[in-house]
Amino acid sequence: MSYQVLARKWRPSNFSQVAGQAHVLKSLINALDNERLHHAYLFTGTRGVGKTTLARILAKCLNCEEGISSVPCEKCGSCTEITEGRFIDLLEIDAASRTKVEDTRELLDNVQYAPSRGRFKVYLIDEVHMLSNHSFNALLKTLEEPPPHVKFLFATTDPQKLPITILSRCLQFNLKNLSPQLISEYLGSVLEKEKLEFEEEALWQIAAAASGSMRDALTLVDQAISYCEGQVATDGVIEMLGVPPQKQVYELLKGMASRSVSTILELIRDIAEQTPDYSHTLDSLLSTLHRVAIAQIEPKAADNSYGDMPQILELASLISAEDVQLYYQMGIKGREDLRLSAEVRTAFEMLLIRMLVFSPGYVEPTNLVTGVSADSSTTNESSSATESEKKKNKLTEEIRSPQQLEEPEPERMSEELIEVSSEAPTDIEAEQSSDTEHDGAEVPSARVVDAHREKQLDPEEGSESDKPASAASTGAITLDSLSPESWLRLYPQLEITGIAANVLANSDFQRADSNTIHFVLDHSQSAVFSDELLPKISQALSSYFAVEVSVQIEIADAKNETPAMLSQRVKQEKHVAMVNDFESDENVQELLKHFSGTLAKETIAPNKD
Ligand SMILES: [Zn+2]
Known part of the structure; x- marks a missing residue:
């Protein structure tokens, strides 16, 4: 038996097999069961979300020999012929390849004739927005006064391009992009039925890469099966997709949270061994930061795109909200650096170090600072060099003053x-x-x-x-x-x-x-x-x-x-004074301007030695 690709093999043949799109299914099922039928349906949505699949199932529901129903028998001649794609009264047209008005005329010439086998003659026009204006006009005449035995099912990824006259004569259904959760669950169920081994994380990676399209996801699974020799393994999928493993991103962010430059450099060394795409890694870092920020503000709304909610929540508790914003801001600006730099790895390293040393809680290793201070006190204190040194130290120290939000123990x-x-x-x-x-x-x-x-x-x-x-x-x-x-x-x-x-x-x-x-x-x-x-x-x-x-x-x-x-009063008064001091500092103003930042006043606190 020849191998049939998963996307075709597992194409739903009735409404109960369709993954997601509950809102659309509900109205279609109600309309069919109550025989409140419209003569033109328009399915919109991005590729691979099930537009033509739903249209075919609808054609089956309309033509099943057992009667119009939302649950076609799938045994009668009409049902099986529609499933096999050889039903004479289901005319499938790909508008992308038949845009000329002659094509449409030819097609519509036969509209007046009754269906030869089924109850309805069903015209399924895919990518309907590709039709020419003349074709739309020809179609419009039929849509205005359709014969009772004709149903039009349109599918498009781009409903904006349809003339309003056509749109207004259709019952429109917007198909949503499928969530990564739904896709990965569906892939899991398919692979179980196929008796193929898989790792859950691999399915999440595929689901994320498919960006809402079930067809793309199933195609990727097909690829992964041949790439990983008969199974769907995380390592293989990551390699195949060329995406950075999410694990790397969590580790990097954890390194940032612990403010450990050595950990970060070590991680980058590991990444470098895997011929990485740093801008891809940066993108993953940014999207993870975005998810962490949401998890911090509204844990219920946290996005579970990679089935990694526990890691996201952990990061949300490790990194302060200010740092998340700072890292994100710097990361966005840092993309430019990666593009401009001759040494991408260097730019990436510099970016992460920059994120770290500019974050409010970072404290420079003591030995380095001592070195600088010792110098400035042993050399002539009144020299201008020492003064500027002092000033510089003062600024960096101020930037780093760790926040002490919590009550003293x-x-x-x-x-x-x-x-x-x-x-x-x-x-x-x-x-x-x-x-x-x-x-x-x-x-x-x-x-x-x-x-x-x-x-x-x-x-x-x-x-x-x-x-x-x-x-x-x-x-x-x-x-x-x-x-x-x-x-x-x-x-x-x-x-x-x-x-x-x-x-x-x-x-x-x-x-x-x-x-x-x-x-x-x-x-x-x-x-x-x-x-x-x-x-x-x-x-x-x-x-x-x-x-x-x-x-x-x-x-x-x-x-x-x-x-x-x-103590509390002294602390508050000190804080007010520090905020004033900090706000009036030229360098701070320069920084705020440069990074379009705002001052998180509550985090300004005296250094605790
Ligand atoms: Zn049937």
Whole structure:
């Protein structure tokens, strides 16, 4: 037996076998079952979605010897002849090859004669938009007054080209492109019936490549079967289609998410071994980013084109929405680079590195920055070269300031407060230079702002909180002098961590009498409190005051500012100042202009060292 291509072998012969197009099927079935028949039907849609297949089934429904029905018997003479394509009253015309008016006249001359065998004479005109104007005019006359025994079934990929006079006389059905999911499921069922082995991922790749056309998909499966020697395997299909494996794209994006340049370079090395088409890989990267962006904003609407929903959702959780947008924007612009570059691989590598280093969360490896900073501090500080170096560092550091959107963890609270109040230097210049001296990863600009804010917030307390030493050495805060204000300064100096620290951070000092300190813990934080924390809290305070202290904590509304509230306020004010600083920076403005970007203000945050 000769091999019959799958697209023909598995062409549906009745409505129940048609994949998808439920909206069209429903109206056709209703019309047939109720015998509300029109004399002209127009099926539109891209190639391979089932236009002529549906028209043939409709012809069968109209001519079945058992009667007009949406479920033809498929046994009678008419049914079998239509299935085999030799029914005398079904006239199939390919308008693309018969565009002349004579052809149409000849065809229509016979319209008036009754069908010789069937109930209706059915004219199936494929690619009807290809007919000439004269042909349309000839056709129009018949369409205006069609004999009752004639049905016209038109199919076209381009309904726009049909004269409105023809369109208005047809019942129009728009066939949709088939979803990759539907195609891959259908291919799976066909291959199962064919008893051929296949890998699901391969079917998704084919479904995506077929872009909505079932006929194309089945043709690709035919090709894959011969390419992979009797089965449909992912590797073979990827090779045959010349597409980058989706896996590579996920890996690249995961590398970006982990901000690992070495991972990305390694992946590109792997890709390079497979004689790749980089612009294809870039396109896949872009379309995946698009799907990730949708999954982030509306997970329900996420597109499952490759049956890879879990991977897309994973990426959506790994990469921030801003980064997705940034990568996409840069990727689109980067296509040009690939085209212009003599070394496509280099351009591709540069593009990915660019995406990475420009993304807000990227932190340059410390050793490199230290090198630069050490240079600038050992050479003459006042030289203009050093100044520009500093300025450059400042800009790149600012671009990279990682976003800290989430609330600080309870454990971190105390540390943070120490940081907040212990870093209020009096001399901004001194701070800046000392920063570059001992730690390259520090952010001079952010610190300058910090210092500013600190000074404005508590000008008279700055000097005191400079020294996070014990009370014994400063003699500043004693048990007697403890007040709601001094409590805010004392808190960061306590040696306490974890939930106990969190409880104290949210506590407002009430009073101290005979070595018992009374606090009020704000209602909102009461859930974390338990009596078991009291010994730890007492111990921290006892060691600070160098005297045995006991603690009582009452849960109520905090009346005074708590250390946590102070921290929050300082942070907000700092943020406002940073945003202002950032917005007024010439280089930032230049960047925004160049990449048609907007500033994601909520992601601007001081660097956490
Ligand atoms: Zn029949």
